[in-house]
Amino acid sequence: MRNRLAIIGAPSSAGAYAPGQEKAPAALRAAGLLDLLSERGIPVDDHGDVPGFRWRADKANPRAMNLGTVASVAKASADRIAAALASDAAVLVLGGDCTVELGTVCGALRATQSVGVVYVDLDTDLNTPESTQDGALDWMGVAHMLAVEGAAPELTRLGPRVPMLRPGQMLFFGNDNVEPFERKLIDELGIAEVRLKEVVADPSGAAEAVVKGWARQFERLLIHLDVDVLDYLDMPLAEDNRRNIGLRFDQLTASLRALLRAPNWTALTVCELNPDHGESDGSTLRTFAEALADALASSPRWRSG
Secondary structure, rough: OOOEEEHHHHHOOOOOOOOOOOHHHHHHHHOOHHHHHHHHHOOEEEEEEEEEEEEEOOOOOOOOOOOHHHHHHHHHHHHHHHHHHHHEEEEEEEEEOHHHHHHHHHHHHHOOEEEEEEEOOOOOOOOOOOOOOOOOHHHHHHHHHHHOOOOOOHHHHHOOOOOOOOOOOOOOOEEEEEHHHHHEEEEEEEOOEEEEHHHHHHHHHHHHHHHHHHHHHHOOOEEEEEHHHEEEOOOOOOOOOOOOOOOHHHHHHHHHHHOOOOOEEEEEEOEEOOOOOOOOOOOHHHHHHHHHHHHOOOOOOHHOO
């Protein structure tokens, strides 16, 4: 089963700032993603979606909105991901907001503690309900994986151990928007990072260096892709419309192709894509789906039999 790709949807924007991302799994399928993968020689098994959720204001929990739903979506995702990985398939998780990664990590950890995460994101998501007032949990996912002080136990205890990950198991790739609280944590914990300017200078080379160096120590390598890492003007699909900052689309795809060539790559989670953005005829989303299929096709998994 090693040469098969399991597709799992997590149509939830529970942890987001606003609704929209919950539509992404269905929209990517409608854009032809599964056919695009099959056309490139990747055997695909669609495992469907876990129960989803459309964001709504949680006035009872203003600093950790929709916390219970974020936890339930992550648990359901972890169950399906763990089952797919048990068959030695690779997994493509279609989110949803960034808290979906909690489920990916939990699912991957059930068979081994040797898990590393390359976190492709303009942000580092190291805030906690105590460090920020906006209450959007998709800005806090990594803090909960690392069980940072002030994180919500409902999320830190989702996995088979607390913390789910140790600092040496996380690498930030393309990060640039880092709050002082987060920078202090990165420096104190010694979390590895390849900053935005380094990726811009050599997108494929920066990723290849991660694959040949840091990533080799793990049995399972997980790749988290937050579409917010893109310059919104170059590829307007992210939920956050930051302009003239981030990676160009070609820079992201070059990096992603190199990361997916890692022999221990196990799961790719795509998050924070709002299909209501981009061209109304769906061409922007189709371009993204084609590039995603091309990047996945670069993996040596499909040639290993």
